[in-house]
Amino acid sequence: MQNSPASSSPRRTPLYAVHRQMGARMAAYNGWEMPIEYPGSGGLIAEHLAVRTGVGIFDVSHMGDIRIQGPQALAAVQHITINDASRLAVNQCQYSAMLYPAGTFVDDLILHKLAEDDYLIAINAGTREKDWAWVSENVRGFACRAEDVGGSFTQIAIQGPKAIHTLQKLTDADLSQVKSYWFTHGTVCGLKNIMIARTGYTAEDGFEIYLPPEETAGARVWRELREASREFGGVYCGLGARNTLRLEGKLPLYGHEISAEITVWEAGLHRVCKLEKPEFIGKAALEQLQAQGVKRTLAGLEMVEPGIARDGYKVVDQAGQAIGYVTSGSYAPFLKKNIALAYVPVAAAVLDNIVSVEIRGRMVRAKIVPTPFYKRGRT
């Protein structure tokens, strides 16, 4: 995997050749040439449904990773993230975020505690260079070493209610003992000491595995996962289904629901923001913003007239006044509705309130609905 940000040609994951061979539809995504959908799987909607009812397999090697090790690794992590990393046990993960001093987002992330004084931060693909620059700059005062290890893995996500049964066939690790947001290490398809995390971005149960970056190893696991998943209706999935799956589950996407212009309070991520921590970047601004009162919030919309609200479309109130904008919108393949997330004034974000979305000059009615749009049943 290349790491040079100056390169203008799109980056490719170690599984690129395999995707091409298998007829995946490829497209540019955040500087990466990635599979958007697999016609062989039946396309985006079929992939989405497979994850909700069986299992889907995703190449997520474009995601970045930063490792922080050293005697003050915890202090450094606490300084740059909003959740409380001191609560983590070894082998445990935590959803968190990094903020600018203004209380807006550098990125959201999953923090993994590999060992005492050793953390791995999984970050977004589109923000890799920016995140790395931010982390290396801001941990400088701590006795720790930060390393960009984004090129060290082929990362594959196995997602869906049958993910555990699929992956269990290929590993000696007892996956039933790995709780949600924990990880373990085990042999996968004969590859030793593979990190297996019960995490994902689909609002479904599932795992993310961190393989060595060699093309042959990754390609072999990729094929074996498909074989193992066959009895559960497993399919390869692209980033298209990944996006609709995360939207149904209201999982934020950088540049959409969270960005350098959006605060933690607006994004509704209160539960992961631990103001009781003595200090972290953005804390002072968040305290001030909280005292001032939050003006806009992320709300769920369901279209009640025909039309699909797309990213960036205006949200308009009944009096015709523009009050906000759509951050993500799509047909929701599992719910079979047209849904959207939008920033609107707090006063408008009342359940069942009717607003309109301006769709190419036409006002199309939508109502405020509870989020997440989709929540998986407890198994």
Place this chain on the structure above:
Amino acid sequence: MTYPNEFRYTKDHEWIKVEGAAGTIGITHYAQDSLGDVVFVELPAAGAELAAGKSFGTVESVKAVSDLYAPVSGTVLEVNGELAAAPEKINQDAHHTWLVKVQLKDPAELNRLLSAADYEKFLQEEGQ
């Protein structure tokens, strides 16, 4: 995929089948394949005027919105109402799923459109 000889095609991947002074318009197999799962179609009402080469509606897949371009100028006679509830019919059989029927304004406009052979050649040249 074979492209019917009795159709004429645009480089924007619409087809038109002409019978007398009326034309039936749809999108090509190639168009539906590149769009992916079609989930919404927005069409003009009967009576609306189409202008050749201008957008007359949109077709939306899960991922994206694409404009529909009129192969010819004319007045909309009929709209395929079935597509409101079942837009996936376009994916299932693009060449038998029509969008609108129009009364042609100027049949000479048809001469500017591609034959099936030309359209297939166009797809090949575009590396499609």
